[in-house]
Amino acid sequence: MKKLNRREFVKLAVVAVPGSLMPQPLKVFNDAVNQILGTKQKSNKYVPKPITNAGFGMVIDLGKCIGCRRCAYACKLENSVPDTISPPYIMVFETGSATGVTGHFPSPERLGKGTTMFYTKLRKNKWYMPVQCNHCDKPPCVQVCPTGASYKDPDGLVLIDYEKCIGCRYCMTACPYNARRFNWWEPEIHHDQMNPLVPMRRHGVVEKCTFCVHRTRKGKTTRCVEACPNKARTFGNFDDLDSKVSKLVESERNFRLKEGLNTEPRIWYLTKPKEKIMRWYRPLPPPKNIRGVKL
Amino acid sequence: MKNAGRSFYIFIIILLAIIGWGGFNWLRFLTHGSGLTGSSDVVPWGIYISGLAYFIGVSAGATIIGLLIHAFGREDYAPMGIRAILLGLLCIFGATQFVLVDLGVPFRGLKVPLILHNLTSLFLISSSSYYGFMAILSAELYFTVKITRGKANERDEKIAKWLGILAVPYALWVVHAFTGSIFGVVKAREMWNTPMLPVHFVISAIASGFAMVILVAVITSKIEKRELLTSETFDHMGKLLAFFVIATLFLDFFDYFILRYSGTKEAMETWHILTRRYTILFVMNIGGLTLAFFILLFKRGRTPNGLLIAASIIQLAIIAYRIDLVSVGQLAPLYPGMGELYYYPTLPEVSVALGLVALIILLYTVLSKIIPMEEIVPEPGV
Numbered sequence: 001m002k003k004l005n006r007r008e009f010v011k012l013a014v015v016a017v018p019g020s021l022m023p024q025p026l027k028v029f030n031d032a033v034n035q036i037l038g039t040k041q042k043s044n045k046y047v048p049k050p051i052t053n054a055g056f057g058m059v060i061d062l063g064k065c066i067g068c069r070r071c072a073y074a075c076k077l078e079n080s081v082p083d084t085i086s087p088p089y090i091m092v093f094e095t096g097s098a099t100g101v102t103g104h105f106p107s108p109e110r111l112g113k114g115t116t117m118f119y120t121k122l123r124k125n126k127w128y129m130p131v132q133c134n135h136c137d138k139p140p141c142v143q144v145c146p147t148g149a150s151y152k153d154p155d156g157l158v159l160i161d162y163e164k165c166i167g168c169r170y171c172m173t174a175c176p177y178n179a180r181r182f183n184w185w186e187p188e189i190h191h192d193q194m195n196p197l198v199p200m201r202r203h204g205v206v207e208k209c210t211f212c213v214h215r216t217r218k219g220k221t222t223r224c225v226e227a228c229p230n231k232a233r234t235f236g237n238f239d240d241l242d243s244k245v246s247k248l249v250e251s252e253r254n255f256r257l258k259e260g261l262n263t264e265p266r267i268w269y270l271t272k273p274k275e276k277i278m279r280w281y282r283p284l285p286p287p288k289n290i291r292g293v294k295l
Numbered sequence: 296m297k298n299a300g301r302s303f304y305i306f307i308i309i310l311l312a313i314i315g316w317g318g319f320n321w322l323r324f325l326t327h328g329s330g331l332t333g334s335s336d337v338v339p340w341g342i343y344i345s346g347l348a349y350f351i352g353v354s355a356g357a358t359i360i361g362l363l364i365h366a367f368g369r370e371d372y373a374p375m376g377i378r379a380i381l382l383g384l385l386c387i388f389g390a391t392q393f394v395l396v397d398l399g400v401p402f403r404g405l406k407v408p409l410i411l412h413n414l415t416s417l418f419l420i421s422s423s424s425y426y427g428f429m430a431i432l433s434a435e436l437y438f439t440v441k442i443t444r445g446k447a448n449e450r451d452e453k454i455a456k457w458l459g460i461l462a463v464p465y466a467l468w469v470v471h472a473f474t475g476s477i478f479g480v481v482k483a484r485e486m487w488n489t490p491m492l493p494v495h496f497v498i499s500a501i502a503s504g505f506a507m508v509i510l511v512a513v514i515t516s517k518i519e520k521r522e523l524l525t526s527e528t529f530d531h532m533g534k535l536l537a538f539f540v541i542a543t544l545f546l547d548f549f550d551y552f553i554l555r556y557s558g559t560k561e562a563m564e565t566w567h568i569l570t571r572r573y574t575i576l577f578v579m580n581i582g583g584l585t586l587a588f589f590i591l592l593f594k595r596g597r598t599p600n601g602l603l604i605a606a607s608i609i610q611l612a613i614i615a616y617r618i619d620l621v622s623v624g625q626l627a628p629l630y631p632g633m634g635e636l637y638y639y640p641t642l643p644e645v646s647v648a649l650g651l652v653a654l655i656i657l658l659y660t661v662l663s664k665i666i667p668m669e670e671i672v673p674e675p676g677v
Contacts, residue, residue: 024326031325035402084330093630131630140482146418147411164411167329167399169339170418176483178629182339182399184330203328204399261482 038163046199048217050153055239056211057156057266058222059248060130063273064232067092067128074227075132078212080195082187089181089209090224093129127272132224133158133179133209134257134265141171141180150206156238156266157211167204176258177265180208211235238266303660310657317650320643321396329399332644337633338625342640342648343397345617349503350390350655351425351474352496352613356504357383357432358466361459371528374669377439378515379508381662384432386507387425387470389655394422396647417480421473428470431462436666443667471497478620485561486554486569486624495546502539503613506606509536513603515663526598533597533605537588540609544584547616564627572635573623576615583612 004012072090075081081088135158142150142158149164150171172180186203194200197214201207212222216235225233236245245268253270324331334341360379363369398404403411408423438455441447447455475496478487509532516523524532551569554562569577590596590605626636640648 028322028325032402035400036405086336091630143415144418144480145413146407146416146422148413149411164403165400166404166407166411168394168397168404168418169334169399170416170477172336172339173625174481174483176629178337178633181336183328184332184335185328202400206399 046197047159047213050155050157051217052154053239054155054237055266056216057135057236057238057245057268058211058225059234059236059245059254059268059270061232061234061248061270062127062129063253063270064230065092065128065130066230066232067094067126068229070227070229071130071224071233074223075209077193078195078198078215078223079210080189080193080198080200081181081207082183082189082201084185084188085181085183085207089179090130090132091178093131095127095129129269131177131179131257132267133211134177134263134267135209135211137264137266138262140174140176140261140263144170144174146170155217157213157216159210159213160206160208162199162201162205162207165205167206169206171206176261176263180206182206307657307660310653310660313646313653314650314657317647317653320646321650323643324396324647325401329397331641333639333641335638337628337636338622338638340397340621340625341638341644342618342622343393343644345614345621346393346648346651347390347397348474348496348621349614349617350386350393351471352500352503352617353507354383354386354390354428354504355466355471355497355500356506356508357386358459358463359501359505360508361435362463365456365459366463369528369531371525374523375508375512377436377443377666377668378511378663380432380436380439381659381666382507382511383504384429384436385655385658385662387429387432388658389651391422391425392651392654393648396651417473417477421470421477424465424469424473428462428466431458431465434458435462440666443669467497467501471500478624483629484624485559485627486565486620489550489553491546491550495543495550498539498546499543499613499616502536502543502609505532505536505539506609506613509533509602510606510610513599513606516599529599529602530594530597533591533602536602536605536609537591540584540588540591543613544581544588547581547584561627565624568623568626569619572626573619576619576623579615580612580619583608583615587612 069090069092072088072092075090076088079089135156137152137156139150139152139158142152145151146168147164147166149161149166150158151161152158167182169182172182183201183203183205187201189200212220212224216222221235222233225235234245234248236243238246238249240246248270249268251270253273254268255271256265256268259265320331332341357379360372360375363372364376395401395404408419412419414420435455435458438447438451438458441451442455472493475493478484479489479492481487509529512523512529512532551566555566587605587608590601590608593601595601596605622638626638628634628636
């Protein structure tokens with residue numbers, strides 16, 4: 001090998017040091033070409049066609065939820081949610097009393113790494129509130145998406161086309177339910193936890209709960225419903241008036257999150273039937289007159 | 296390049312170094328993802344979107360000067376004509392670059408709006424309007440430079456005049472108002488969702504844009520060691536600026552007053568975050584605008600030196616307002632029990648933003664050397 005004199009060494013160093021500092025320049029170039037021309041693989045081929053005459057939705061009975069977070073963990077496995085995303089699609093809030101939410105579980109980001117903690121029974125004076133994408137009928141996220149990557153299907157699902165998303169995160173600021181997650185890092189996931197039915201995301205795109213579209217459009221139920229040990233969750237077709245969800249939702253305990261925003265969520269909650277709250281309540285006598293008119 | 300001394304090249308090298316630092320960090324974003332920024336799933340928009348809002352605002356200065364020259368016949372503003380157009384053009388360009396570095400998949404973003412589009416999105420409408428604004432300002436620049444060189448015919452002068460006037464309603468009604476509406480339409484966020492926001496955005500844009508034109512005028516006068524504008528023109532500028540500042544302050548006051556008075560749960564949380572946790576930004580915004588207004592009230596405050604101080608304070612105050620609006624506006628938790636949310640920009644994030652600012656300054660410095668800025672008046676006796 002030829003020996004370098006000092007001048008040549010300095011020249012080489014001037015070229016090599018910035019070159020090695022450049023983080024993978026060819027990858028950047030290749031990425032840029034792929035992003036502009038579009039990659040051949042379309043993510044939508046993983047998504048089955050929408051089912052006609054169906055309106056999917058979910059009912060969550062808070063009286064039955066024990067806050068075990070099995071739904072969150074099962075969801076993570078089913079949808080190949082990377083460890084780099086925290087919290088996963090489902091967040092479970094813990095409330096101290098019937099009056100308000102006091103906090104959510106610590107360290108949800110540990111879910112994928114084996115330090116998951118599950119509670120097996122209801123703790124005293126606590127109740128739980130799982131939240132996720134509500135698949136709204138009037139979704140603000142779909143309205144604001146500049147590329148049309150977020151879209152609403154006729155069977156009620158709000159989905160994201162990962163090949164169209166440019167990662168502007170307007171949908172995340174517009175979502176009143178904090179349901180969307182952004183891939184801030186290159187997704188990291190153990191190969192054992194990968195589900196081949198779900199397309200893998202790249203860094204820089206937004207993802208969220210899909211109501212397990214690869215299962216529900218094939219006639220199965222969602223994974224979180226299967227995982228729930230206490231059957232707090234029910235998934236079904238609201239358009240079918242004989243379905244279980246349609247019957248459940250007729251309960252007087254029903255409510256939806258932030259209904260004042262007129263987003264029409266497709267997840268209905270049933271409040272906890274709590275006699276303690278109702279103890280002070282006594283039925284009022286019927287009114288004798290209204291505005292001076294005797295009844 | 297003529298008139299380029301040694302300090303000019305040192306200045307260019309410093310700017311290039313800042314751009315290089317920012318560019319290197321942006322390459323890291325491209326390969327590793329945007330996780331190096333201080334944003335998170337609960338605060339998705341950081342200082343880049345604040346930068347977009349700020350630079351879109353500053354570009355309003357170009358149209359205001361055009362309006363003063365062409366519609367109100369203030370010929371004494373003519374030396375700032377081309378400078379203001381160039382400044383506006385570069386600010387719009389810089390603002391689009393702020394969006395580009397913020398995107399998760401930036402080069403796919405170039406497909407918007409021609410290949411990928413959803414017409415209900417205000418992001419799409421406003422970003423398309425930026426391209427239109429760049430086209431109008433470029434045409435205006437072309438014809439004005441032609442006039443300055445003395446190569447224009449009567450038709451060119453007419454076109455330049457009408458472009459200067461038409462740019463105003465286009466900029467204020469389409470560009471600035473729709474940029475304000477990007478935030479105004481988001482019903483999920485208490486601090487954003489107010490019909491006053493587009494108005495607020497337009498008025499503060501005019502204040503910051505006009506202040507930036509004044510800054511450029513004063514700094515150019517100081518560097519070239521000559522009076523670019525007469526002292527009477529500077530005085531007039533100061534009076535106009537004082538009016539824009541008091542209008543912005545008025546809107547600020549009533550925005551916060553209504554937020555505080557209505558006192559819904561989210562409003563109180565937002566108020567608490569604004570005044571207790573991000574006090575510096577709040578004081579910079581309100582205090583800075585008040586201070587600048589009082590400086591401009593005095594006759595000495597409307598001299599070049601006074602204007603330099605007042606206009607710089609206004610820039611800082613408007614930057615603080617943009618950060619308050621964009622990032623702090625997202626900090627009110629969407630669910631009770633999410634705890635206190637925080638947003639602080641990281642060093643790589645700041646470096647990319649500084650790099651973009653340096654890029655705008657560099658382009659302005661170089662282009663202002665190349666493009667003839669004003670009519671060359673032959674000196675008497677030559």
